Amino acid sequence: MSEAWVTLTTNDSYSVGALTLATSLKRVGTTRQLVCMVTKGVGEGMLNCLKQKFDHVVQVEELDSNDAANLKLLDRHDLGITFTKIRCWTLTQFSKCVFLDADVLALSHCDELFDRDEFSAAPDAGWPDCFNSGVFVFKPSLETYTNIMKFASETGSFDGGDQGLLNSYFSDWPHKDITKHLPFTYNMVASATYSYLPAYTKFGKNVKIVHFIGATKPWLIHFDGKGEPQIGGTEQHTKNHLQLWWQLFSNEVKPMLEKSSAFKVSHESYQFMSSHVAPTFTACPPPPPSPPTDSRADWERGSPDYTGTASFNNILKKIDETLAVKDSN
Structure with missing residues (x-):
């Protein structure tokens, strides 16, 4: 049986992220197949684009935690639908998979993740005794899928999203087997470069996967005429990664969208892309940016x-x- 990278998109906006993610995986020379799970929220034009980038596009039904109270604590009411991610365990045509959120970017070859066992994931920057569910290694299994679904109906999620659910289900992750703790470099959340700049300065060159967590996604970022991203001060250290994302999007994804009905259907969402002037970059993964002047x-x-x-x-x-x-x- 084959192995695959798996992602999920529930609308046209996140599909832009999925397309760029697929582009980044091919750029770094992955030998595994690419799978994108999609729901009814993805339009026909965007669906056609996804089929050009991914080896398999799989239709799945949406799942929603409907947990308004916990989602309010995160100030992210949109995360309830991430329960749909659980559907990845139904992909039993594959022996092992690595799930990647659509808002991550592969910076270098990382097929070695398939040597890891279920359930392997990297610590979350906000609470290291929890893993971040944006990147994880798993083995598709209908039995596991059924058990997680049952657990979800009985226990729910402490944060209203898939991360709280999966951390509760795989509750022995923090202490049982250290080999299932992926290095942070396989799921470096963008905010960590701000909260712990010294470590980023030392280890940033080793980052293999960057994760743009939070509500502001790369496809929503504007650049000025000089190619500088218009982002807040707390995100300046992610500038090089954002620029790389936009380079891949501008060179390979945007032309595809413009040729398809996806661009017309979602013109309001992507109208800024049509006038975007992509900055120039090098083809290699970006080095950590220089530290800012202290004040x-x-x-x-x-x-x-x-x-x-x-x-x-x-x-x-x-x-x-x-x-x-x-x-x-």
Whole structure:
């Protein structure tokens, strides 16, 4: 039996992400098949585009947690439908799969993930004793699918989405088998580059998969005439990854959309793409961006530049200078 990368899209907007994801996997030379699960929310034109990029496009019925209370805590009412992700266990034509959210991007070859066993996933940046369900290794099984569905109906999800459900179902992940803990580099959430810049500066070059979590997705980002992404200050460190996403989209996905009815059907959603001037990039995975200049504001919001003026050696130097001035007085 064969192995496959699997993703899910429930509407035309996320389909843009899925198409770019497929492009990135082919770019890094994967030898596995590409599968996209789709629901009725995906239009016919977009469906045709997906069939050009993926080896298999599989229609599935939507599932929804209908858990407004927990979804409100996340401020993400759209995540209830991510329960549909559970359908991936029904793909029994494959012996092993790696699930990828449609808002991730492969930066380098990572087929070695298929050497991992179920259920392997990377720690979540927000709560490391939980895994992030944007990337995980699994073995399709109707028995597992039935058990997860039963568990969902009886227990539900502590966050209203698939991540809370799967963390509860695979509850021994934090402590039972460390070999099922994927390195963070296989699912680096974009926000981590802001919250722990020193680690990103050191390990960023090893990142294999980047995950654009949150409500602002790459396909919703605007670029100015100089090719600079119009993003908030907390996202500046993801600039190179966003630019790579847009390079792949502009070169291979956008022309396909423009030729198909998908672009016409979703013109309102993608009208900014038609006037987008794609920035120029190198073809290789982007290196970590240079650390920003440290400022008082960085300290006040808890994000000083630990590689620059806030480095340990510089702090010691400042202390020594201060003590020397006091001694001289």
